[in-house]
Each structure stands twice: as C-alpha cells, then as structure tokens.
Amino acid sequence: MASMNVSLCGIPLDNPVIPASGTFGYGYEFAELYDINILGTFSFKGTTKDPRFGNPTPRIAECTSGMINAVGLQNPGVEKVIAEELPRLKACFHKPVMANVSGFSVEDYAYTCQKLDKEPQVGWLEVNVSCPNVHGGGMSFGTAPEAAAEVTRAVKAVTAKPVIIKLSPNVTDIVSIAKACEEAGADGISLINTLLGMRIDLRTRRPVIANTMGGFSGPAIFPVALRMVWQVSQAVKIPVIGMGGISSAEDVIEMMLAGAAAVEVGAANLINPYACRDILNALPGVMKAYGIEHLNDIIGGARNG
Amino acid sequence: MKQSLFQIISNTALTDSVWKMVLKGDTSAITAPGQFVNIRLDGLYLRRPISVCDYDRQTLTIVYKVVGKGTEQLRAMPPGRELDLLTGLGNGYDLSPAGSRPVLIGGGVGVPPLYHLAKCLIAQGKAVQVVLGFNTASEIFYESEFRALGCQVTVTTVDGSYGGKGFVTQALPRDATYFYACGPEPMLKAVYRATAISGQMSFEERMGCGFGACMGCSCKTLTGYKRICKDGPVMRKEEILWQA
Numbered sequence: 001m002a003s004m005n006v007s008l009c010g011i012p013l014d015n016p017v018i019p020a021s022g023t024f025g026y027g028y029e030f031a032e033l034y035d036i037n038i039l040g041t042f043s044f045k046g047t048t049k050d051p052r053f054g055n056p057t058p059r060i061a062e063c064t065s066g067m068i069n070a071v072g073l074q075n076p077g078v079e080k081v082i083a084e085e086l087p088r089l090k091a092c093f094h095k096p097v098m099a100n101v102s103g104f105s106v107e108d109y110a111y112t113c114q115k116l117d118k119e120p121q122v123g124w125l126e127v128n129v130s131c132p133n134v135h136g137g138g139m140s141f142g143t144a145p146e147a148a149a150e151v152t153r154a155v156k157a158v159t160a161k162p163v164i165i166k167l168s169p170n171v172t173d174i175v176s177i178a179k180a181c182e183e184a185g186a187d188g189i190s191l192i193n194t195l196l197g198m199r200i201d202l203r204t205r206r207p208v209i210a211n212t213m214g215g216f217s218g219p220a221i222f223p224v225a226l227r228m229v230w231q232v233s234q235a236v237k238i239p240v241i242g243m244g245g246i247s248s249a250e251d252v253i254e255m256m257l258a259g260a261a262a263v264e265v266g267a268a269n270l271i272n273p274y275a276c277r278d279i280l281n282a283l284p285g286v287m288k289a290y291g292i293e294h295l296n297d298i299i300g301g302a303r304n305g
Numbered sequence: 306m307k308q309s310l311f312q313i314i315s316n317t318a319l320t321d322s323v324w325k326m327v328l329k330g331d332t333s334a335i336t337a338p339g340q341f342v343n344i345r346l347d348g349l350y351l352r353r354p355i356s357v358c359d360y361d362r363q364t365l366t367i368v369y370k371v372v373g374k375g376t377e378q379l380r381a382m383p384p385g386r387e388l389d390l391l392t393g394l395g396n397g398y399d400l401s402p403a404g405s406r407p408v409l410i411g412g413g414v415g416v417p418p419l420y421h422l423a424k425c426l427i428a429q430g431k432a433v434q435v436v437l438g439f440n441t442a443s444e445i446f447y448e449s450e451f452r453a454l455g456c457q458v459t460v461t462t463v464d465g466s467y468g469g470k471g472f473v474t475q476a477l478p479r480d481a482t483y484f485y486a487c488g489p490e491p492m493l494k495a496v497y498r499a500t501a502i503s504g505q506m507s508f509e510e511r512m513g514c515g516f517g518a519c520m521g522c523s524c525k526t527l528t529g530y531k532r533i534c535k536d537g538p539v540m541r542k543e544e545i546l547w548q549a
Contacts, residue, residue: 022519029517029535032306045520053523053530056548058511060521062351069513074520074530208511218350270514271345271352273391274308 002284003294006040008239008262009162009187011096011123013040015283016295017252019276020243020266021046021100021126022071026085030269031092034277040262043098043126044089047116049108051077055133061199061208066218066245067267068197070211072133073102078112086119096123100166102131110154117159125161127151130168130193132215142168145180152184164188164241169228170196178232189232190241190264192225217267219245226258233259233300247275249282256295257302306393306516307334311365313386319368319446323414324380325358328365328388335360337397338422339487339507339539342367343515345389346378352391353379354515354534356487356507358417359424365392368417368446394515395538398422398505400429404482408434409456410473410496412488416447418507419487423454435459436476438492442467474499494547506545507538
C-alpha cells in the first residue's frame, strides 16, 4: 500500500498536495465539487492588514502553457478574514490550514501574523515576500536577503506557529535569500512565486494586463521552479515546499525528488477545478509505477548516487 | 457548477463571424438564463467563457463570435467532437422583477443569452419586447428566432442598413416595466443613462477560472467588490458603479 504521509514543520500531512494561495480562495468554492479534506492542507487567499481591491482589470492574460495574473492581493483584510472567511472555511475543511500573509511594511506582516496566530485552525503561516503585483511591498521584501530576514524575524517574534517564507524567483540569487530566512528563524521555505511577465495585445498595441506586468504561472514555469527547489533545498536544513506549474502526479514526484518536502498546486486549480483531486487519485498508481512505497522516502532523492 | 463532456451536434454559421453550436450533455448545473459555460480547448491554457444561448435537459446552444484562437478552434470543430465544459457558471438573470412588459436589449454578440431569458419570460406569460442592435445588416442574427417565440422585435443598425438607424437606446419602448441588457460596455452605459426603469445588465471581463477562485475578474459595485464570474455576470442597475 502506497504511503503518502509526510510531515511539514512538525505537523503531519496525509499527503503532500497543497493548493496554493490565490488559486483556491478559502476552499468553499472547491468544497462544492469534492471533499477538500482529501488534501494535505491548503494555503488560503493572501491576507493583508487592510482590505484591498487589488489592481484594475484586465488582470489575466493567457500564455503558452500558462497564464499571467495581476490580481494584486485582493482580500477583505485580516479582521474580516478571521470573522467571516475562516468560519466558512472551517465548515468545509477540518485539518490545519495554511494562512498566507502579505504586507507593505515589516509592521504590517507582524500585525497580520499576530492576528492569525490566535486562530486555532491555522497550522502554518506562509509569509509571502514575493508578490510581484503590488508596489512598495510584497516582492520588495523578498528580493534582498536582509529585508527577507527582517520580515522573518518580525513574524517569528509574534507567533509560535511554524513560519514558512514564500520566495520570489525574480532574484539573482535565491539561495542567499533562503539562507537569510533560515538564519532569521524561518521554519520552512516555499517557492516559487510567479515569474514577472507581460503580454501585448496586437490589436490595441497595448499591454494586455492593466497593470502592464504580472506574475507568470502554469506548466511553463515548472523547470525553473524545479531548479530553484533543487538549489535551495540543498542549501538549507528547513523543509522546502515546491511549487510552480505542478499539474500531475508525476510533477509532484519530480518536485519531491528535487528536494521538496511537500508541494503546492496553483494555476492548475483554475483550469481544472478537480486538479488536486485528480493528482491525489493518480499518485498511488504513479508511485507504484516508479517503485515508490513511501513518498516521504523520495524527498531530495535525485541527489543520491 | 459541474464539469462534464458535451458532444457537438451541430456547428453552423449565422453570419460571417457569428456561429451557433448545439451540444449534447448534462445541463443539470444550469439554473438560470444569463449563465455561462467555460470551455477547455486544445493547446490553449485558459478555458473560454461563452454565454448560454439556450438549453434544455440534454442540449445546450452557444452562439459565439470568432475573434481569436479559441473561437477559431471552436468554429473548425465538426459534429461528434467532444468538449470539456464547466457548466452552471455565474448568477444569471433574476426573472422575478420583470413586471408585465419587460424589454430585452441586446447588442451584437451580447444578444445570445437573452434568447433563453425571453423563452422563460414568455412561459411566465409576459409580453416580451426585444431591441437588438447591430453594426450593419449583414451582422444581424436571431431576429426571426425571437419573433418565433412571440416577442415584439425591433432591430437597429448603426449604419441604417436594416431597421432603425442608430443605437438600441433610440428604439427603447416607453411602456416597458423592466429591462434586461447584454452587450458591449458602451451600450450598457447608454442603456443605463437612457432608462428610467430598473433593470439588470450582464458584464464581461477577462477571466482566469470562471468560478470565483482567482479574483481575476473583480469589479467595484455600490454593494461592494464583486467577481464578474461568480457574483455576476449579471448586475442589478442599482448596484452598478461605472469606472471612469
């Protein structure tokens, strides 16, 4: 019998499949379609201190094997997330959930994390220092080691829950940023957020996205994500969650062989709302085909021999 | 919402660029006129959202304009082909405030979702008036289909080549009790300004998922932020907030 159990920062997961923040809302749209309790966990929509509408539309552009989004962290703000969204989430999901947090200052991050720290269902805080779609915040904290470390320290000071720092691929040296986060006390690293990209409409001769640029995701970025997970997981001792273009059970296994302790599935949920269920259904068969008994045994397996 | 396979029964041209496709499959997730389906196509990452023109228990009709790679692929599809659809998306039109003499206002490729709406309103015994606007005579479709339902139909063309010359707003009946509109945003804005009565309008936006998960198609309304795909595409006139 194939075993899919893994552990993430000391919390056991039935399996390593985690819908990524921003592609799964607070879970209830998907709970209409299948029992989302089959998931390892999921990372809910990025939460900020204050409510945000986000960027003007169009926010979405299609690409070959992927898409660009420039949503810009639309969310109702941490107070409303706690008062209105988490009770709805709790009604359809009964496992520890991952809270994704973003901010525009170190104080913002600490404020939001301190609020979410008091929520019993929040198992992990995934701190997004890598949103490419907001100005004066987000990614600017994730592109320099010292800034990422400062956010990490500030968040660690206000929570006892595991802190996972979500990193941007839009940097020259992701390893140095990951190491800085680890030294600052991070309990895990998740990567990669989207790659900064853009498209131009030939008819209007203007950028498709109102905000000009946005975050590129989907199967096209899988090799970049895999490479970065490979590099970072060898440089740090804390667990790495791999994400970027994962859309099949084979992708999950490949990402874990590269060094991921768990994986997040993003854009695939938007194209096929059953993507995570389909991946989970396929995993035992694919594990068998490749002679894998315990998924936990293959983490970083590509490094051996 | 439901994901299922539909089989193409027919795929025929209505004008140079507007096509009608009838599909067979499980339509049980569709609950109101004005909802849409999201179609998966080969080699294209995002699904293509298309409004439902008509449906019954086993068939679904979409009328689409060929404007890009996705709709070009649709046009080339022969009967028998299977398509992966998400059905039952969006809120659809609310029939309850229609009154005795509702007017349905459609512009160009915004006309299709009004067809099933007209059917439902007529089934409720309403006197349905329809105003259809097109650029020119060769682009007109579904005029006779609406007449066959028993609607009173007025057609306008921008160039005056058929029906009244000008825009739909010049042909709105004075005795209408309520309006339902679908069309390009400039038309919707003009209808909004030209009408004293209340009504509902269907909006468009580039979508990621089509079912409320990605927040790609959000808009601001007087009653808060809404997702065009999930909380819309139909908005009540009273909640619309036009962006500058």
